[in-house]
Amino acid sequence: MKIVFAGTPDFARAALERLLAAGFQVPLVLTQPDRPAGRGMKLQASPVKQLALERHIAVAQPRSLRLDGKYPQDAAAARAAIEATQADALVVAAYGLILPQWVLDTPRLGCLNIHASLLPRWRGAAPIHRAIEAGDAETGVTIMQMDTGLDTGAMLLKERLTIRGDDTTGSLHDRLAVLGGRLIVEALEIAACGGLHPEPQPDEGVTYAHKIEKNEAALDWTAPATVLARRVRAFNPFPGAATSLGGDAIKVWVAHVGAASADGAPGEVLAANADGIHVATGQGALVLTELQRAGGKRLAAGDFLRGFALSPGQVLDAVVPSKEVR
Structure with a gap:
């Protein structure tokens, strides 16, 4: 194929x-x-281009x-x-461009998308990020037959994956990437035998x-600690949860x-030691450990506190200065 x-x-x-x-x-x-990309902002090829x-x-x-757009x-x-390739299928994974109808119609088997969620939840x-931020217990990968909508195509294969309590977007991304690679191979092997059965999304x-x-x-300290903890995980590695003092x-x-x-106002430092920086939130405390x-x-x-003094009673701000932390 x-x-x-x-x-x-x-x-x-x-x-x-x-x-x-x-x-x-x-x-x-x-x-x-x-x-x-990078500090020198030199042009950098995408990971996919590098492999190709x-x-x-x-x-x-x-x-x-x-064909009728800005760059015809x-x-x-x-x-x-x-x-010119006379390809049997076009496989899409986090490409970043909308596929017009002519692309969808060109390959014999159409265009198959690897989407990192259990559709129809979390199209887009x-x-x-959003699955972790929302506190979902599981996510997964859906292999989808693409149409002109935003992740609205029929589902071809789907497999679930548990979201661990310590998963960040980075760690979950890596596990989903492995799963996506395995599922697309399975989907194409089944498609070669005519065995795929598209299922419309509910x-x-x-x-x-x-x-x-x-x-x-920016961490809104008036939110509950459970919500803030999920956001820290969801925004790791990008854009990185942030606060200021x-x-x-x-x-x-x-x-x-x-x-x-x-017992403290939202954002107030309750304790600061090697075990973590305890900060009051709208409900409970959030312990910052890295x-x-x-x-x-x-x-x-502990190492952070050696170079940045924090003590009980100080209040962290929910507004982050424009200067970027790199």
């Missing part, structure tokens, strides 16, 4: 690696254009696939490249995983719920 692959980040790279290991022919990869170049696979990086020349070149851009249970914005990182931004990378009751200040490294609470 011949596959065109469309994807950009590490989640997609894991799927492409699995497809290649399973012996599928991948004559063409579509990925986002190179973007500035390593495996000597042709790469196309159109800015759009809309990009779209026309991509169309010619896709049609950030399903892993109308009930639809939720949307809206894109994560940097301004969501006296104008100094602080990232909070690891935290857990402390005492059920906390932090980072601007220009510094991620440190355990």
